Structures are given as structure tokens and as C-alpha cells.
Amino acid sequence: MNDQVKVACNDCKGCTKCCENMEDTIILDPYDIWQLTHKLKISGGGRVNFDILVSEDGPLELGMHDGVILPHMKMVATEDENVGVCSFLGSNGRCSIHFCRPGMCRLYPLGRIFEDGEGDKVSLGYFILNEELGCPIEDTSYTSVDSWLGYGDKEKYQDYLIKWRNVRRALREAGEDMDMDVLEDILLDMLGHFFAHEYGEDFFAEFDNLYESWTSGGN
Ligand code: SF4
Numbered sequence: 001m002n003d004q005v006k007v008a009c010n011d012c013k014g015c016t017k018c019c020e021n022m023e024d025t026i027i028l029d030p031y032d033i034w035q036l037t038h039k040l041k042i043s044g045g046g047r048v049n050f051d052i053l054v055s056e057d058g059p060l061e062l063g064m065h066d067g068v069i070l071p072h073m074k075m076v077a078t079e080d081e082n083v084g085v086c087s088f089l090g091s092n093g094r095c096s097i098h099f100c101r102p103g104m105c106r107l108y109p110l111g112r113i114f115e116d117g118e119g120d121k122v123s124l125g126y127f128i129l130n131e132e133l134g135c136p137i138e139d140t141s142y143t144s145v146d147s148w149l150g151y152g153d154k155e156k157y158q159d160y161l162i163k164w165r166n167v168r169r170a171l172r173e174a175g176e177d178m179d180m181d182v183l184e185d186i187l188l189d190m191l192g193h194f195f196a197h198e199y200g201e202d203f204f205a206e207f208d209n210l211y212e213s214w215t216s217g218g219n
């Protein structure tokens with residue numbers, strides 16, 4: 001994650017391309033939900049929780065992503081019938097949750113790949129999205145992937161990403177030969193286990209425990 005990438009555009013300069021018409025492609029993971037539930041408040045001052053986030057009036061929706069039910073950003077209609085924008089895009093054209101925006105938004109315009117090595121070794125690789133999907137700003141400068149993401153606990157985050165990838169892959173593979181009703185129950189169970197869990201302050205330690213119980217079949 002210390003790789004240097006030429007992406008830092010300094011200022012989006014009125015552009016909202018990556019917050020518009022993204023359909024269901026901005027997918028969130030449990031760490032994203034933890035960020036939102038710990039940093040956003042509902043009117044009245046209480047904490048946001050997963051059920052509120054994915055409720056009918058909430059900013060997220062559930063959808064099937066590569067064989068797994070996961071939350072994604074909801075796009076909302078605008079005056080321009082051709083444009084739907086992320087629920088969190090402010091009327092000033094800025095992200096209203098910049099401080100706790102999801103990992104996919106932090107990563108953009110980079111994509112991430114998991115490279116399996118020997119044994120259970122996995123490394124992460126990054127690439128710049130192509131012209132169609134990527135950022136139109138040309139005046140960029142170099143930064144490290146770590147700085148670009150802006151998360152502390154780099155090693156823990158990377159370890160978490162790999163474990164989360166393992167969960168998704170295991171569910172996808174298990175679902176290939178499974179009756180849809182049975183699979184749906186398992187996927188909803190997974191949502192309750194990893195997303196609706198009320199995490200405390202130490203997300204990574206709690207996720208490790210949940211991962212352990214999930215992989216040992218004790219969820
Ligand atoms: S596409 Fe690039 S310039 Fe436009 S909002 Fe996204 S990051 Fe900013």
C-alpha cells in the first residue's frame with residue numbers, strides 16, 4: 001500500500017462525476033458501515049444504525065453483488081431526469097460525509113485487486129480506472145495509496161480487506177450449487193452477523209472475532 005499513484009487532483013473543481021449515475025456500483029463493506037454508524041447522527045442526536053441506513057428512506061439500498069447481498073449507495077433523482085446522484089451529495093456539489101465516506105469513494109479513481117500467492121498468502125494490487133470510468137482531472141500529482149485512502153491502522157485494514165474478500169468469495173462459491181431460498185437465508189444471516197452487529201470502538205478486533213466465529217461455523 002506504499003505504492004505511488006498519480007491521482008491526487010487536489011480539488012474536484014465543481015466536478016461530481018463519481019457521485020452521479022453510479023447505479024448500484026458504490027458497494028459498502030462492514031468497515032464503511034462502522035464508520036457511518038459511529039460518525040453520523042440522526043436528527044435528535046441518536047446514532048445511526050444499519051437498519052436505518054438501509055430503510056426505505058435511508059441513503060443505502062441492499063442489492064445482489066456477485067452472488068452476495070450487500071449494501072450500496074442509493075442514487076436519488078434530480079431535476080435533470082438523466083441524472084441521479086448519491087444520497088450524500090450536498091446541494092453545493094460536495095460530499096456531505098467526506099470525513100466518513102466509504103472505501104470505494106476514497107479509493108476512486110483506483111480499483112483494487114486481490115492476488116493469491118503461495119499457501120494462503122494474499123497481496124493487494126491497485127490500478128487506475130480507465131478513461132470512461134475514471135476521473136477526468138488531468139492536473140494530478142503523485143501520492144501513496146495509503147495517503148490516498150487516508151486510513152490509520154494500514155496493516156489491520158489490509159488484513160481486514162483480505163478476510164472480507166474471503167467471506168464474499170466463500171458465499172459466492174457456496175451459492176453456486178445452492179437452492180435460492182437456502183442461500184437467501186444464509187446471506188441475510190451474514191448481513192446480521194457482519195453489518196448489523198453493534199461494533200464498539202475497536203472495529204478490527206471485533207471483526208476478527210466475528211470472522212473467526214463465521215469461518216468456524218459458529219455464527
Ligand atoms: S471524477 Fe474526479 S474530479 Fe470529479 S468528483 Fe470524482 S474525484 Fe473529483
Ligand code: SF4
Nearest residue numbers: 019086088089095105
Ligand atoms: S459518499 Fe460522498 S464521495 Fe461517495 S458517492 Fe456519495 S457524495 Fe460522492
